Amino acid sequence: MRLEIRSASLFLSDLLRLGHSLTDHQLQMFQATLEDLLRIHFNHHWFPESPAKGSGYRCIRINHKMDPMIAKAAKACGVNDSSLLRNVLPNELTLWIDPREVSYRIGENGSICVLYDAQEVLNSSPPSPPTPSSSNRHNNNNLSTSEIGRASCRERV
Numbered sequence: 814m815r816l817e818i819r820s821a822s823l824f825l826s827d828l829l830r831l832g833h834s835l836t837d838h839q840l841q842m843f844q845a846t847l848e849d850l851l852r853i854h855f856n857h858h859w860f861p862e863s864p865a866k867g868s869g870y871r872c873i874r875i876n877h878k879m880d881p882m883i884a885k886a887a888k889a890c891g892v893n894d895s896s897l898l899r900n901v902l903p904n905e906l907t908l909w910i911d912p913r914e915v916s917y918r919i920g921e922n923g924s925i926c927v928l929y930d931a932q933e934v935l936n937s938s939p940p941s942p943p944t945p946s947s948s949n950r951h952n953n954n955n956l957s958t959s960e961i962g963r964a965s966c967r968e969r970v
Contacts (some may be wrong), residue, residue, distance in 0.1 A: 814859050820929035821873065821908055822847045822914045825883065832901030835892065842890035850882050851910065861912040873908040894895065 826844040831834055835843070858867040872878045879895050887898055908917045911929035918924065 814855060814911070814932075815928070816931070817910050817912065817915050817929055818848050818851045818855070821851070821910045824915075824917065824928050825873075828903075828915045829898075829901055832897075834897055835890070836902055839890045839892065843886050845890040846888035847882065851883055854882065855910070859912060864912040864914065868909060868911055873910065873953065875902055875906040877904050899962070914929075932940075 821842045825847065826840050830840055842887075850912065854870055855867075858870045860866040873882055875883070879898060883898065883902075884895060887895070892898065903919045905920050906917065909915065914927060915929040916925050916927045918926070
């Protein structure tokens, strides 16, 4: 559950980072708070043996109305103006956080893109050691790029 939640929180934090409205401290606080909220929220709704079970409960949804988990995490990092989030995040975003897979869709008719696929992580070769120039590019709390997502629409924002 930890890697799936981390993947989702990094994705949302990166979307917020693109808006240039939050400080690095606020973004880190948002990400950490969202991870804690999701861990608690999913506690009795995580079924690795049956990933589709509880999928609707674990879905984060913005449909011209802010998802309560995102709003709580934003409030915890000092962002009380939900219009700020609405102006930065897509008006319609669906984020599914399931055991072994995290995917999202922007818009009602958008393509579904996979952010994290545990099977691909297991089948991939071990990540090469970081080089000095790439080790400081992103602080992913020791997660390799292959653990967060892949190319094309799976690529981190």
